Amino acid sequence: MAKTDLETRQARVPLNKERILRTAVAFADREGAESLSMRRLAQELDVVPMALYKHLANKEEMLDGMLDVVVGEIDPARTDTDWKTAVRERILSARRALLRHPWASRVMESRTQPTPVVMAYMDSMIGMFIAGGFSIDLTHHAMHAMGSRLMGFSQELFNDQSDPDAPMQPEMIEAIAATYPSIYELYLAVSHDDASVVGPGCDDQFEFEFSLDLMLDGIERLKDVENR
Amino acid sequence: MAKTDLETRQARVPLNKERILRTAVAFADREGAESLSMRRLAQELDVVPMALYKHLANKEEMLDGMLDVVVGEIDPARTDTDWKTAVRERILSARRALLRHPWASRVMESRTQPTPVVMAYMDSMIGMFIAGGFSIDLTHHAMHAMGSRLMGFSQELFNDQSDPDAPMQPEMIEAIAATYPSIYELYLAVSHDDASVVGPGCDDQFEFEFSLDLMLDGIERLKDVENR
DNA sequence: GTGGTGAGTGTACGGCGTACACCTATACCT
């Protein structure tokens, strides 16, 4: 009896959507999104799986909510500078948020409908271009062209190397050299730049900013043509 | 007995990897990748689910195989023009292949390791830049910058509208107008360009080529700077 | 007290990928 009493006494923190989402995000940060199931999450919260469904319609809604948490971490737009700096810094802030939650870009790719939070982010992004003097049409094209870069990632096409700094067996390298000569050539050049011959080979942050600036410069030029 | 005899007689086409993959691709084309399970596919092939595993290690390997089928549909590189035309046309061919198999880009995004077929495609793509006079480093950056565009798609961030030409309820439009003024402004401009006010609103092919050319022009300029 | 309400529970269902043991028809060797 004493035990039951104590259990009931220690007013167990009640569930609510926000606490569920925070826990889910933390779990995904720790274990990856693919190991996040409703059942595991319920366990994490010391609750029976179905309890979650009093606060969320289904798993999809939860994933959306988790992404909203991430998007919520993106800094608001600066208003004290030109459009290009403002857009650039905002996107880099988005990227920082996504890097904090490595599962997020993949989950984002899997979503089909934007949430209101994402819509609001897009809305403000569009606003930045318009305020910067872009025509509506060019803004539209720019938004398309930026694509997922707007959210802070370029999908890297197999970015997730199994072992971040796997030393790459020499025989594997040889096989690659024979079969994919151009990849090998590129690999040689890139890994040579780096401190170690076997390092990660390229600086993702640099590559991201490189192509971000390629886009920004490109659309800036188009804007100037338009206004000439 | 006659029946059994007949059944055994009509030499049932034997399973093999290629036939499985062809059937899987056709099924995904028809029903979408999310409804493709090993069990449904086995059913499609009039075979017990586990039969598939004599030809494929697991579902992942099957998905990879399906993507290889799609990548196999991309035209080989032209060798009779400048790098820019050759790259551009190859990418547009990739895009055509992906549009034939709407599930493919999403599945591709979900993969973590490239298959040899994809590696070969990348290799030849790299080769096109190098042959075009790009330095290795610039080639490397270009490959990163092009990202999924190399495979014929830019991830559209919620490109899949539930109903391709849903008329958009007026009250929904009003709600959007109030909450997301910039999105609304863009929506107005874009849908006005179009024949109908409620049409798809934008031409994906145009947007794809727009940003493809933005990238190609950008890296071309960098190449010229490099060689100056 | 009474009755309504909303959060948490328990059970159950149908689906999934696939491990493992089994059967069987063919192919090959002597």
Add this chain to the structure above:
DNA sequence: AGGTATAGGTGTACGCCGTACACTCACCAC
């Protein structure tokens, strides 16, 4: 021709998954 190895198809079973549905029970206003 007889024996046997092997590859391809089968059947059963396991442990996951998301979630429908009926329930209990604490709390609340009246």
